[in-house]
Amino acid sequence: MRIFRVALVVMSVFFIVSTLLPIIPLNSWWVQIFVFPRLQIVCILLFLALLWLIFFGLRQKLNLIIISLIGVSILYQFYRIYPYTYFSPTQTKIADASDSLSSISAVSANVFMKNREYRELIEVIRKKKPDLVLLLETDEWWAKHTDTLLNWYPYSLSEPLDNTYGMMLYSKLKLEDAKVKYLIEDSIPSMHAYVRLRSGDRIKLYCLHPKPPVPPESESSVKRDAELLLAGKMVQQNKEPAIVMGDLNDVAWSKTTRLFLKTSQMLDPRIGRGFYNTFNAHIPLMRWSLDHVFHSESFQLNTLEVLPHVGSDHFPIYFSLSYLPQEKEEQEPLESNTAKEEDTVDKTIKKGIQKEQKEEREEQKD
Structure with missing residues (x-):
């Protein structure tokens, strides 16, 4: 029993600390990694609390302290993921009626570059018939084996790369x-x-896939955060109806994603509807949730769903939106950045650019 108690203390301390670490403003991967599994950590903490109560109770002071800290950790973790539960109000309104002329649909899929099950992906796209298809982690092999999509999608933009960050965009709508x-x-x-909608309206599309803050890809989240926030600034400055989509290698409940939403004044259709884990x-x-879609207030939601497995380590995600600028006042984004948050955004972007420049200089010296 003594060994069990020691193990329980160690596990409890570890998951309490894993809850507290992301609060510290550090970009290191070993801190940021604990932002991702918040729901899993809540489940583990609940299980640990149950074990403490069943086997040791509240009689000893140490037990009471640990159980109290576990309780605080659970409350904090739930606070962070709460917007993406059914308990939260929705942010994006469901469109009353889907008008095909003003609607736009898309499939975003990280194919996993080494995956070879391309037929399953093409079959999913054939069934869903989206207006747009965004494929991520595409190299020349994937470009060759998905060229059948060109028969269905007359407009395309392609940047196949062998570093797992290639992208291909296919569209039925004029780009x-x-x-x-x-x-x-x-x-x-x-x-x-x-993207020119069938109604004739024009919207801006941003497709992103920054590096994750995980070795060997990156030792910190600095450049990922900088890219997301820079995209948010672009949306803010352009003041056009826009959609941002892709594998952002960040979760919906992170501080960076929240800053992105406040900066761009975009909406997240998952809020109040669920995690949509991919x-x-x-x-x-x-x-x-690593694969995202965000949109301006001018859009309302028709459909959002995670699609079946296609051999990748990601599930594809499908969405359909209606462009309804006349009803934009019915939806509210998060409050705009405070002066302090705006300063954080600018400093993060600057830091990411400087970090990339420094690494380029070091590579040139080598």
Whole structure:
């Protein structure tokens, strides 16, 4: 029993600390990694609290302290994920009626570059018939084996790469001023285009896939955060109806995503509807939301769903939105950044750019 008690203390302290660590403003991967599994940590903490109560009770002071800290940790973790539970009010309104002329639908799929089950992906796309298809982690092999999509999608933008950050965008709707940009890192592309809806309206599309804050990809979240917040600033400054989509390698409940939403004044259709976890498709107990869609107030939701497994470590995600600018006042984004938050955004972007420049200089010396 003594060994069991020691093990229980160690596990309790570990998960209490894992709750507190992300509160510290550090970008290191070993801190940021604990932002992802908040729901899993809540479940573990609940189980640990139950074990304490069953086997040791509240008689000893140490027991009471540990159980109290576990309780505080559970409350904090739930506070962070609360917006993405059914208990929270929704942020995006369901469109009263879907008008095909003003609607836009898309499938976003991280294909996992080494995955070879391309037929399953194409079959999912064939069934859903989205207006847009965004494929991530695409190299030349994937470009070759998905070229059948060109028969269905007359407009496309392609940037296949062998570093797991290639992107391909297919569209039934006309793409205008479509460009591949490298916002922070010279090896990490993003796609920017105007999409002409069937109604004739024009909206801006941003497709992103920054590096995750996990070795060996990156030792910190600095450049990922910088890319997301830079995209948020672009949306803010352009003041156009816009959609941001892709594998952001960040979870919906992170501080960075919240800053992105406040900066861009975009809405998250998952708020009040659920997690819509897309990663890891191979490990059911370790899943969280990495693939995202955000939209301006001018859009309302028709459909949002996670699609079946296609061989990747990500599930594809499908959404359909209606462009209803006349009803934009019915939806409210998060409050705009405070002066302090705006300063944080600017400093994060600057820090990410400086970090990339420093790494480039070091590579040139080598």
